[in-house]
Amino acid sequence: MNELIMSVWFIAITLLIYMAARKLNTVHKALYTMPFLTGTIVLVMFLIFSNTSYEAYSLGGAWIEFWLGPAIVALSIPLYEQRKTLLKFIIPLGVPVVLATFLGIVTGVSFAGIAGLSEELMYSILPKSVTTPIAMDIASILDGDPSIAALLVLVAGVSGVLFADITFRIFKIDQNLAKGIGLGAAAHGIGTANAMENGQVQGAASSVSMTLCAILLSIFTPIIALVFMY
């Protein structure tokens, strides 16, 4: 098969799987029916059963992956729209975000060190708290593995949402703004989607917190690279 036809074929398959996964998520809404979870499982099964190598699939997959870059650029729109919230709550928003970013790096890397994991895995864990595309970029910059980083971002998102209610109850966190900031900082997009279901304030706070964490980590990355790698 010619490469162009193959690319189009793989793009079409991925779109089809995604559309079906979205449909399932609207019919049965739950954490485990999130489209990228079910979609990935179906795509992996398709690749295995059709005996397609990931390299071959990437001919088409790369065309979809490309849009991650512009999607990150697009995150400036919700941030711009929330600029008034951001400025009004700059201290209760900004200070936790800085600490969260720092703690996310330190705990992730030090636990990985204690567990005796390789450096490649350590750098794949490091960006787990930020949104997938940025986490992948950061993992590649630090010589981690982008797809493992993407998996751990997913794990962070799901576990953050699972822990949220009980954590908020234990620590008596009742302010929606504070809940949103925690969710955005720990569980990025998945946390934000969850926060949005609990109202606008929580959703907006989570969206701002997620984007700020991602920007901060991107700015920290060169420093981390310098400290750890040279």
Add this chain to the structure above:
Amino acid sequence: MKVVKDFSFLLLQLAVLVLFYFIGMMMSSWIPFPIPGSVIGMLLLLLCLQFKVIKIQWVKKGATLLIVHMPLLFIPILAGLIQHLDLLRAHGLTLVAITALSTWIVLATASLLSQWLLKKQVSSNE
């Protein structure tokens, strides 16, 4: 005709976002330290919106499309995990445990600190 017009507007909006991404990538290769080009593009667009160089209506529809369908973009990447099955079999559980624990620490600290600062801000305003 309206469909065609709407669609071309959407494509144009996406083109603006792609342009910012490319500019970000270019700048990222110029600066001496590694910051993702996509993040530089995001910050540039934010500046352009703030200083009214670009109106939000010019990019809003395209941006919303990309943000809503971001999960689609993750699928090809996550499928790349089939190249790492051995590694995941060996270290998968450890990776998940570390990630979950670290996530919980971040969640608890950020929301606790934020609530405390929020209450301080509210009481100092009264």
